[in-house]
Amino acid sequence: MNIQWYPGHMVKTKRLIADSLKLIDVVLELLDARIPISSKNPDVDSIIKNKPRIILLNKSELADPLITKEWITYYKNNGISALDIDCISGKNINKIYPLIKEILKDKIERTQQKGIIGRPIRALVLGIPNVGKSTFINKIAKKSSAQTGDRPGVTKINNGLKLIKNLNFWILQEYYGLNLMMKKLPYI
Numbered sequence: 166m167n168i169q170w171y172p173g174h175m176v177k178t179k180r181l182i183a184d185s186l187k188l189i190d191v192v193l194e195l196l197d198a199r200i201p202i203s204s205k206n207p208d209v210d211s212i213i214k215n216k217p218r219i220i221l222l223n224k225s226e227l228a229d230p231l232i233t234k235e236w237i238t239y240y241k242n243n244g245i246s247a248l249d250i251d252c253i254s255g256k257n258i259n260k261i262y263p264l265i266k267e268i269l270k271d272k273i274e275r276t277q278q279k280g281i282i283g284r285p286i287r288a289l290v291l292g293i294p295n296v297g298k299s300t301f302i303n304k305i306a307k308k309s310s311a312q313t314g315d316r317p318g319v320t321k322i323n324n325g326l327k328l329i330k331n332l333n334f335w336i337l338q339e340y341y342g343l344n345l346m347m348k349k350l351p352y353i
Contacts, residue, residue, distance in 0.1 A: 195292035
């Protein structure tokens with residue numbers, strides 16, 4: 166007897182991410198700074214492959230700063246940019262956009278050489294439930310754009326947000342196990 170334990174909504178979410186990667190410039194993966202391994206979906210690495218990515222260690226104000234610094238070093242040694250943030254206090258939120266621009270510097274230059282100026286950077290925000298994706302979006306937007314709550318599944322809206330000049334975050338319905346915040350937005 167073959168028992169299928171892998172829920173359909175997780176398969177659907179993985180497919181959505183894979184299909185949407187061609188529309189995305191950078192992936193922002195939120196992890197809980199207190200438990201970075203436990204708050205990471207192991208499928209993310211294989212799904213996003215070589216897409217530029219930034220690990221955002223959220224809730225860093227609640228974590229041991231020395232251990233958080235070790236995690237940032239670990240990710241940098243593995244070729245992944247990482248930043249400790251706190252979406253409640255706003256710690257290091259202002260460093261995200263410059264880091265994105267640094268990572269995408271070559272792509273931005275190629276786009277400008279083709280004569281496309283002012284094209285927004287498209288970022289995919291993902292993470293497991295309750296890691297702080299909606300709070301992150303709200304902090305970046307400086308307003309309550311995404312509904313937040315103390316339980317999984319609160320974010321049920323489909324909308325796109327232009328939050329910072331030349332930076333779009335895309336949001337899609339939240340799924341169990343692997344949450345995806347993404348929606349196709351037109352170029353501005």
